[in-house]
Amino acid sequence: MKIFFYNTLTKTKEEFKPLEGNEVRIYTCGPTVYKDATIGNMKSYIFMDTLRRTLKYNGYTLKHAMNITDVGHLVSDGDEGEDKMEKAAKEEKKTPLEIAKYYTDKFFEDFDRLNIERPEIICKATDHIKDMEKFVQKLLDNGFAYETSTAIYFDVSKLDNYGLLSGIDLRNQKAGARVEIDEEKRNPYDFALWIKAPENHIMKWESPWGLCYPGWHIECSTMSNKYLGDVFDIHTGGIDLVPTHHENEIAQSKGCTGKIPARFWMHCEFLLIDGGKMSKSLGNVYLVQDLIERGYEPLAFKMMCFTSQYRNKLNFTWDALEASQNALNRLREGYKKHNEGNEKIDENTINEYKTKFLEAINDDLNMPVAMSVVWDIVKNPNKSKQLAELLLDFDRVLGVDIQKENKEKELELPKEIKELIEQRNQARANKDWALSDNIRDELKEKGYIVKDTKEGTTVEKL
Secondary structure: OOEEEEEOOOOEEEEEOOOEOOEEEEEEOOOEOOOOOOHHHHHHHHHHHHHHHHHHHOOOEEEEEEEEEOOOOEEEOOOEEEEHHHHHHHHHOOOHHHHHHHHHHHHHHHHHHOOOOOOOEEEEHHHOHHHHHHHHHHHHHOOOEEEOOOEEEEOHHHOOOOOOOOOOOHHHOOOOOOOOOOOOOOOOOOEEEEEEOOOOOOOOEOOOOOOEEEOHHHHHHHHHHHHHOOOEEEEEEEHHHHHHHHHHHHHHHHHHHOOOOEEEEEEEOOEEEOOEOOOHHHOOOOOHHHHHHOOOOHHHHHHHHOOOOOOOOEEEOHHHHHHHHHHHHHHHHHHHHHHOOOOOOOHHHHHHHHHHHHHHHOEOOOHHHHHHHHHHHHHOOOOOHHHHHHHHHHHHHHOOOOOOOOOOOOOOOOHHHHHHHHHHHHHHHOOOHHHHHHHHHHHHHOOEEEEEEOOEEEEEEO
């Protein structure tokens, strides 16, 4: 069956076929490991996971690379400010290496919690400094870069068309519209490939241009080229990467190889929180750990992501997460009932379900439609092991562990703990999340973990 993906580069939905044989080569922009990844970040990686699983479900093999940015990502896209890794290291009084390891481990812990498949190749920026240096030298040799007293810059005016992905037209951009003009920069949209390190900069390497460190954009161009070649099949990331990071990746690759590095560019839209942006000032920056502490499974968030197509914004609320947890419980219960059934299902019915599910996922990962097929199977009154096996087969794409039992261990509770749980249940009913969280913390101090399920609150002893 044909597969169609929306291509940000062409602004159209196109039929997808691998460039070479049966192998699909993919590059995904990974995290900058200076702080915890939010559930907004994880929405993009759930999309990545669904893409991987869909391609494998269609019989393709994958060669998928994802970077870990542990140097070179400045606090401003305009090549200004501190390196995020150094800034975090100073704030937490650790070395950049310690910061990188700590947050990389936490990132992959969340991957495991969300049952997200890891790409075949995980590549750290700091392991590829010499590769990046060679890439920069090639850009200089090809006339696409120039040196100043502070950096090696990419000269966007040398490209036949800068702005392919985002639609930026440099002819209509006023000087300084994007960033303040550096007098040594030839154009305001020129960006740093290689940055000459100040004396007090912690992360720096010897190079032909002195002690330096790489720019953020050069990392991905270098590593995607190293592991996947001049041109590969798919490049993924969040929608926020389109106007700067991915635009500059294309520019660098064209300057080095003369080619756009990926045929398909696929981007995941933002996660909204209660209809607005996620921000520290609003106190609504949520991590996967926050979901767990409120009694929800991380996989409930994955189920929530399936209620919207990846190219649409998704609005996160705690009520919506509650509904998704209930849906996950119903899905598992539905699987269990079918697995205990003995009815025989007509093969035509099975094939019809399979076809509808495959058509949905192959139509640009249309998970809401795919889930409607799943619910039709769950609701089928004829309980059959054939349908259980079909749900299990579909879980190869969903990755929500439908075989897991919805059971919690019963525990004899002291009166004091029961009273606290009652108070917390009342706080949740009143949507007083602050009080609910305070009581949860108090229970934890007393040695109990609470979880909120469809059937009510359950408790486990630490």
